[in-house]
Amino acid sequence: MTTMIIRTFVMLAIAGTLAVQSVGAQGAADRTKVLRAAADALGMVRWSDIGSATTRLPGIDIVNTMEFQGSGTSEVAGRTFKTEYHAALGYNPLAMRVEVTRTPQDGGAAQHTIRTVRDSYAWDESQIGGGLVPGKGTATPAATAVQERLLELWTLPYGVVKAALAAGEKTVVSTEGGVSVITFPLAGPLAGVTVKATLDAKNFVTKVETRPDNPARANLATETDYSNYADRAEVLTDIKSPGRIVRRQGGRTILDIEVKGWESNNPYLVFPVPANVKAGR
Amino acid sequence: MHSSRRTIAAAAAISLVVAAVVVAQEPARRTNNAPPKPSGATPRASDGHPDLTGVWNGLGDNLNGVPNQIANNGVLIESESSARDLHSGLAITVFPRNTTRALNSEEAERAAALLRRSGSNRPIYKPEYWEMVKNFDHNANEEDPSNNCMPAGVPRGGIPSYISQQPNHVMLVYPGQGGLIATQTMYRMVPLDGRQHTPLQELDGTYTGESIGRWEGDTLVIDSWGFNPNTWFDQIGGYFHGENMHVVERYRREGNTLTWTATVEDPDVLLEPWTTTPRVALLNPRANAMLPESQPCSERDLSHIVTKEHH
Numbered sequence: 366m367t368t369m370i371i372r373t374f375v376m377l378a379i380a381g382t383l384a385v386q387s388v389g390a391q392g393a394a395d396r397t398k399v400l401r402a403a404a405d406a407l408g409m410v411r412w413s414d415i416g417s418a419t420t421r422l423p424g425i426d427i428v429n430t431m432e433f434q435g436s437g438t439s440e441v442a443g444r445t446f447k448t449e450y451h452a453a454l455g456y457n458p459l460a461m462r463v464e465v466t467r468t469p470q471d472g473g474a475a476q477h478t479i480r481t482v483r484d485s486y487a488w489d490e491s492q493i494g495g496g497l498v499p500g501k502g503t504a505t506p507a508a509t510a511v512q513e514r515l516l517e518l519w520t521l522p523y524g525v526v527k528a529a530l531a532a533g534e535k536t537v538v539s540t541e542g543g544v545s546v547i548t549f550p551l552a553g554p555l556a557g558v559t560v561k562a563t564l565d566a567k568n569f570v571t572k573v574e575t576r577p578d579n580p581a582r583a584n585l586a587t588e589t590d591y592s593n594y595a596d597r598a599e600v601l602t603d604i605k606s607p608g609r610i611v612r613r614q615g616g617r618t619i620l621d622i623e624v625k626g627w628e629s630n631n632p633y634l635v636f637p638v639p640a641n642v643k644a645g646r
Numbered sequence: 647m648h649s650s651r652r653t654i655a656a657a658a659a660i661s662l663v664v665a666a667v668v669v670a671q672e673p674a675r676r677t678n679n680a681p682p683k684p685s686g687a688t689p690r691a692s693d694g695h696p697d698l699t700g701v702w703n704g705l706g707d708n709l710n711g712v713p714n715q716i717a718n719n720g721v722l723i724e725s726e727s728s729a730r731d732l733h734s735g736l737a738i739t740v741f742p743r744n745t746t747r748a749l750n751s752e753e754a755e756r757a758a759a760l761l762r763r764s765g766s767n768r769p770i771y772k773p774e775y776w777e778m779v780k781n782f783d784h785n786a787n788e789e790d791p792s793n794n795c796m797p798a799g800v801p802r803g804g805i806p807s808y809i810s811q812q813p814n815h816v817m818l819v820y821p822g823q824g825g826l827i828a829t830q831t832m833y834r835m836v837p838l839d840g841r842q843h844t845p846l847q848e849l850d851g852t853y854t855g856e857s858i859g860r861w862e863g864d865t866l867v868i869d870s871w872g873f874n875p876n877t878w879f880d881q882i883g884g885y886f887h888g889e890n891m892h893v894v895e896r897y898r899r900e901g902n903t904l905t906w907t908a909t910v911e912d913p914d915v916l917l918e919p920w921t922t923t924p925r926v927a928l929l930n931p932r933a934n935a936m937l938p939e940s941q942p943c944s945e946r947d948l949s950h951i952v953t954k955e956h957h
Binding site: 401404405410411412413414415420421422423424425426427428429430455457458492493494495497498501502527530599600601602603604628629630631632633634635637 | 678721723729738744753756758759763770776783917956
């Protein structure tokens, strides 16, 4: 009797282990399939067939630098502004420069800001590239803004796919309401923030929610909707970009823009860190 | 019935043999764009320096194709599961091809344009030139100075296809080509006799500048200035320069490979010097290797281009 119980226990343990391995393998396969589908929908995967009679290179993630402009509205401290939004960004190195011109809808002077981040540095520029050449603008360090600015980069559709791929086995895919959902943790300065991205039936990233594990970092809790995907580049690339971006925080819509153009041909965009920012001055 | 089985068996055997022959005849395909590893001894000239003489066109290694252009711009695809950016060291995600269909020309051009621009090794211009550089690249079909059969210049010409090394000079030959950079044949005679540069203000700018060579150990260093501003200094990117550009090239032969880098200084437009990603050429091993005649450069495509797409 004892032998039989032990045998049954061992068999159950083996079956359980195999089941877990099977679920794990299935999970990995699903993750690979869903992330590939999302990357393909955005046009992120390319290989070369030119001059390659003797080569057969695999595909790689070709998204590095991008630039887009849009206009719409934004809300700051309860005030609504007509907003012109211009973003230049790169994933290698990790950097983003956001130039925003806000005109209060209830009257008042327009506000113009240039917020930049690169790796672990954040600063505000008085003009594009301010602070790099003496006498040509200033750069004001904004060290406390690093996380918030990096979050904007990682919550763009391409950032979501890149970060989910980088998170490896920590990335979980599931199905909610018949569509794929990708959940993964961010790393580096954004460790402790979880991203939940929802894909539509065409595998485009349509909703990105971020949740910090610490209530003190509530500024990192955001929701962004992306819709109306198309190739918006003047130099066509087959990379699809969203035509509308709506970002919410704390139940309020803080940005709602229609995208006018999205250059995706890895344009020349650079983000050198001014010496005074490196020195923390 | 038995006859039928024998026929099937014979057909199967023949199929296997044919398949084996086909597989054997198909050239091995590279699934990476890693530079070739050196092999063989490095020959020495009578003065003891490495002898760079030879035809450096790689012989069928596709060094002029887009895969190598991608490597030139700093993206190293090491295998079917690994790639990285050489400048930053950052890993790049690799995906298997999900179709056996060949890309059509439009897809291939767009892919090539993206692949060649995805690396991180970019010269840092002064901010007032950022828009200009971006627009040059954006409108490269019209703006690229080499598109109208002009010389590629230095350092855009890259590694010469032929080098003749003499005790007091080296001769560098760059055949003209269509495709990636449609440009005319270019040659440079670079003295190695210890002379000094002519003062910059006394030089009329040229496409290849005034070049003077010297040996630093086993590395041939060619120092050039005295350029005109009519070239871009890399194959992509709209990287213009001024008349005060100073270029230092380094050539190092190891066995049957030649590694080349160029550092560009131009304080008028650049915030800091910029160095190319190292490029590697393979020696043509044939004893009777020759450079074929360059086709006459005649720009015929430009007037038919209706979009801004380029590779």
